[in-house]
Amino acid sequence: METNLHRFCIAPMMDWSDRHCRYFWRLLSRHARLYTEMITSAALVHGNHQRLLDHHPAEHPLAVQLGGSEAAELAAAAKICERAGYDEINLNVGCPSERVQSGAFGACLMHEPETVANGVKAMREAVDIPVTIKCRLGVDDNDSYQALCDFVGINRDAGCKVFIVHARKAWLKGLSPKQNREVPPLNYPRVFQLKKDFPELQIVLNGGLQSLQACQSALDKLDGVMLGREAYHNPFLLAGVDGELFDEKQLQLNRVQVATMFVDYIERELKRGTRLNHMTRHVLGLFNGEPNARKWRRYLSENAYKPGAGIEVYLNALQLQQGNHARQAKLSCS
Numbered sequence: 188m189e190t191n192l193h194r195f196c197i198a199p200m201m202d203w204s205d206r207h208c209r210y211f212w213r214l215l216s217r218h219a220r221l222y223t224e225m226i227t228s229a230a231l232v233h234g235n236h237q238r239l240l241d242h243h244p245a246e247h248p249l250a251v252q253l254g255g256s257e258a259a260e261l262a263a264a265a266k267i268c269e270r271a272g273y274d275e276i277n278l279n280v281g282c283p284s285e286r287v288q289s290g291a292f293g294a295c296l297m298h299e300p301e302t303v304a305n306g307v308k309a310m311r312e313a314v315d316i317p318v319t320i321k322c323r324l325g326v327d328d329n330d331s332y333q334a335l336c337d338f339v340g341i342n343r344d345a346g347c348k349v350f351i352v353h354a355r356k357a358w359l360k361g362l363s364p365k366q367n368r369e370v371p372p373l374n375y376p377r378v379f380q381l382k383k384d385f386p387e388l389q390i391v392l393n394g395g396l397q398s399l400q401a402c403q404s405a406l407d408k409l410d411g412v413m414l415g416r417e418a419y420h421n422p423f424l425l426a427g428v429d430g431e432l433f434d435e436k437q438l439q440l441n442r443v444q445v446a447t448m449f450v451d452y453i454e455r456e457l458k459r460g461t462r463l464n465h466m467t468r469h470v471l472g473l474f475n476g477e478p479n480a481r482k483w484r485r486y487l488s489e490n491a492y493k494p495g496a497g498i499e500v501y502l503n504a505l506q507l508q509q510g511n512h513a514r515q516a517k518l519s520c521s
Contacts, residue, residue, distance in 0.1 A: 191411075192248070192317075193349055193391045195402065195432050196220040197425075198415035199252040199277070199321070207456070208469040209246045212418070214448045215425035215440075218433045220248045225279050227292075228255030228264035240271040243452075250275035252321065254282070254292045256302055258309035265310040265318070276310055278303065280322040283357035283367045294357040297326045300338040304345035311346035319349035321393070324377055325356040332377060339385060351391040351413055354378050368394075368416075379408045399424065399431050406432070420472045442474055446505050454498050463500060464491040474508060482507055 197204065197212060199222035209221045226239050231253075242249060251273045255261045265276045280303055282293035296303050303320070310318045320342060324335055339350055355371040362370055373395045382390040391411035396402055402412040418425060423442055429435040440448075453466050467487045474480040486504045490496060 191433075193220055193319075193351070193389055193411035193413075194218070194406065195428050196351070196391060196411060196413040197222065197418045198393060198413050199223060199225055199279070200415055200419065201225060201282075203419050203469070205465075205469075206242050206246070207452075207461070207466040208419075209249070210243050210452055211449055211466075211469050212422065212425060213245050214445055215422060216428040217437075218429050218435070219425060220250060220275075221246055222277060223249070223251045225252045225254045225282065226264075228253050228257070228260045231264040231267050232260055236267050236271070240268060240273070242272075244272075247272075248274045250277050250319070252277040252279055254279045256292045256296060256299075256306060258305040261306045262309040262313035265314045269314040269316050273316065275317045275319055276314065277319045277321055277351070278306060278310075280320055281353050281357070282364070283323075283326070283359055283362070284364045294323050294326050295359055297322060297334075297338060297357075298329060300341045303338070304341045307342055307345040307347045317349060318347055319351065320347050321351040321353070323353050323355060323357045324374055327356075327359055330356040332380070335377070335381065336384060339381065339388070343385065343388060348387075349389040349391065350381075351393055351411075352378050352381065354392060354394040375405070382409055399427050402432060419469075421475050422470070422472055423475070442477065443505070443508050446470065446473060446508065450498070450501065450505075453501055457498060462492075463496040463498075467491040467501060467504075479507060 195218065197219050201224050204222060204224050212219060212221060230239060240251065251268045253261060253264055253276060255264065268276055279293055280296045284293065307318055324330060354373050354375050354377065357367050358371065375392065378390060378392050389410040391413055392405045392409050393413040393415065396405065396412055396414050397417045405412050426440055429437050449470065456466060457463065471484045471487060474483045483504055486507065490500045
């Protein structure tokens with residue numbers, strides 16, 4: 188396994204990291220490893236897996252995140268994902284929402300390392316692509332470092348070689364999913380220690396990272412980093428990933444150029460029947476911090492959702508930004 192497969196990842200995020208968002212992210216970085224929203228193993232086995240797993244070839248490297256706890260069902264779902272062309276199966280052992288808990292998967296499974304290991308073993312036997320785990324430091328009062336090591340150890344023995352660790356524990360009762368991303372304190376030293384104690388594994392840090400500088404600092408001690416909401420709300424940050432974290436010489440794109448590159452995709456998807464706002468909602472943060480960013484967000488938010496909204500809505504918003512970019516360039520040269 189190459190050591191840099193998980194050097195920089197963008198987190199699976201429910202309602203956000205859909206196929207349109209992932210295609211947009213790929214315009215900004217060639218090397219970022221992308222993840223789907225969580226898909227339950229039951230939905231894949233018993234539902235319309237073609238629709239759930241639809242993706243564009245440009246999205247690779249691309250992992251699918253599964254939610255589930257029943258080993259045979261996870262194995263069947265993993266086979267479906269492999270046939271669909273995905274590069275990795277990631278098991279959700281980190282989401283603390285009550286809806287996920289009611290399905291007996293997510294962070295509550297950190298109480299059941301053997302159940303997780305049975306699922307990992309079944310998937311590893313069913314597919315040839317990597318099976319990885321995204322987890323927390325612990326849950327509720329079961330948050331000792333020894334409990335974390337026990338969890339990692341039994342799943343390493345089951346065949347998992349990559350652990351993406353959200354550097355907070357989760358409270359299964361009393362905190363919302365949003366609060367669980369903010370209230371429990373971050374504990375990066377515990378993740379660093381995990382790498383020291385399991386040097387043969389790839390350990391990827393998730394949680395609280397908001398800049399490429401912070402990512403680079405973490406990469407001095409770990410194999411990879413994973414950004415979530417910062418990548419979504421400030422996507423242009425991703426334009427620096429390939430150059431700063433992968434030492435790749437690349438053409439420096441500006442925000443208008445990235446927005447323009449998305450036009451062809453939007454036109455193709457509109458012809459497929461996709462509604463405009465299902466795509467444009469993911470680019471609202473592209474001009475954050477720039478003049479007229481609010482106009483960009485407002486114009487798209489107020490017009491892209493309307494019935495029959497077409498490419499002209501996006502082009503009008505883009506034209507506003509192109510004019511602003513030209514004025515800024517003129518001022519900087521004067």
